[in-house]
Amino acid sequence: MKISVIGTGYVGLVTGTCLAETGNEVVCVDIDEEKVKRMRSGEVPIYEPHLDVLFERNIEAGRLTFTTSLKEGLDHGVIVFLALPTPEEEDGSADLKYVLGVSEEIGKLLKGYRVIVDKSTVPVGTSEKVKEAIGKHASHDFDVVSNPEFLREGYAVDDFLKPERIIIGSSSDRATELMGKLYKPFVRSGNPVIVMDEKSAELTKYAANAFLATKITFMNEIANFCEKVGADVDKVRIGIGTDSRIGKRFLFPGIGYGGSCFPKDVKALHKSGRDSGYEFKILQSVIDVNQRQKTILIPKILAHFQGDLKGKKIGVWGLAFKPETDDIREAPALYIIEELLALGAEITAFDPEAMENVQRKMGDRIAFADGMYQPLENADALVICTEWGVFRNPDFTKMKELLQDAVIFDGRNLYDTDEIRSEGFGYYSIGRGQ
Numbered sequence: 001m002k003i004s005v006i007g008t009g010y011v012g013l014v015t016g017t018c019l020a021e022t023g024n025e026v027v028c029v030d031i032d033e034e035k036v037k038r039m040r041s042g043e044v045p046i047y048e049p050h051l052d053v054l055f056e057r058n059i060e061a062g063r064l065t066f067t068t069s070l071k072e073g074l075d076h077g078v079i080v081f082l083a084l085p086t087p088e089e090e091d092g093s094a095d096l097k098y099v100l101g102v103s104e105e106i107g108k109l110l111k112g113y114r115v116i117v118d119k120s121t122v123p124v125g126t127s128e129k130v131k132e133a134i135g136k137h138a139s140h141d142f143d144v145v146s147n148p149e150f151l152r153e154g155y156a157v158d159d160f161l162k163p164e165r166i167i168i169g170s171s172s173d174r175a176t177e178l179m180g181k182l183y184k185p186f187v188r189s190g191n192p193v194i195v196m197d198e199k200s201a202e203l204t205k206y207a208a209n210a211f212l213a214t215k216i217t218f219m220n221e222i223a224n225f226c227e228k229v230g231a232d233v234d235k236v237r238i239g240i241g242t243d244s245r246i247g248k249r250f251l252f253p254g255i256g257y258g259g260s261c262f263p264k265d266v267k268a269l270h271k272s273g274r275d276s277g278y279e280f281k282i283l284q285s286v287i288d289v290n291q292r293q294k295t296i297l298i299p300k301i302l303a304h305f306q307g308d309l310k311g312k313k314i315g316v317w318g319l320a321f322k323p324e325t326d327d328i329r330e331a332p333a334l335y336i337i338e339e340l341l342a343l344g345a346e347i348t349a350f351d352p353e354a355m356e357n358v359q360r361k362m363g364d365r366i367a368f369a370d371g372m373y374q375p376l377e378n379a380d381a382l383v384i385c386t387e388w389g390v391f392r393n394p395d396f397t398k399m400k401e402l403l404q405d406a407v408i409f410d411g412r413n414l415y416d417t418d419e420i421r422s423e424g425f426g427y428y429s430i431g432r433g434q
């Protein structure tokens, strides 16, 4: 099939590349000329495992091409995906200026029937607004479909190629049939394509992310309570996770959720509720608890150093909001670092992928290490913020030699508390006996 993708951010790139991989001819459109030039030469503008291999292969095969011309994109694809940014406005709502602006342009450029697909995470009712915006100028038939994505950063290619479900919000049989045909190769395993109305599809995306954020936040509160009463959250997690109604996944406590999705989507759903006269009390709590959780290690660090961090050298492992990404949006590490700096500490950090992004944001306010052991040299403590695989089984002897004071503040519960203490470390983690 001939497909176009408007917007080559994270979602657009993964969508375009994976659709080309199953034999479709995909044209990706972006207004950024420099970026288009780089992509044409095979450069992937984001870090996402496995994407580079697929990207190169499909460009070489001529199935994946790039342009700055929206007209070219619209002339090409019978299905046109909108993968445009929906930035967070100050009041927490999603800003639709890109989605609606491009929709108006699409209306002017339509030369034949097209299915326009909302791929971005957009508030309930957006597909109607998109329809209106296109309809202002359109002189041809078109349908608007909502098809939210459920891609996790770091696993996006796998999530796209082997989805647990495809959600299609559509009220047109013609569009539903075309979408079903497009996704057929991805659901051969029997996973469902679920068709529903547009509004329910839009809300499914928010409800899924808000539910997962709530699940994590609930466990963070249980972890905090465990510390008060001397219980071990790891045991509680395993205890409840074996109940299939609860499930084992997304029960890992830590220093809060971050990234470009959960924080933005929880706030946007909360705001949509208010706008519709409904107060999501649970979401307000999730937002507040998660904000507090991001710096939950700070009181422990302060208590360890008798309230004085002036001149203390602190090594930090992990800057990205989670492993397998260089994304630092809403990363708990940055909140912790800001507080530590404000308290007078000196920071040296290491992250396998995210250091350049942090350097761009923070400049030389902190030092960046060449390797994972360098931040430990003569440091007074190590703080772990992201659970990268390389931090899971480090050389403890070397760490003890390098650290001035062998103490670890672990925001991701990487180590067995008894084992690490028997290695001779002072060890503070989340929700497990301090």
Ligand code: UGA
Pocket (backbone or CB within 6 Å): 121, 149, 150, 151, 152, 153, 154, 209, 212, 216, 249, 250, 251, 252, 253, 254, 255, 256, 257, 258, 259, 260, 261, 262, 321, 322
């Ligand atoms: C999330 C969803 O998982 C995807 O399904 C969705 O498509 C995506 O948002 C989106 O809306 O685009 P992502 O933000 O990439 O994906 O990251 P997750 O792997 O879901 O992790 C989110 C945050 O939760 C991270 O900060 C992670 O550290 C935290 N987390 C996750 C926990 O603290 N505990 C857990 O048990 C699991």
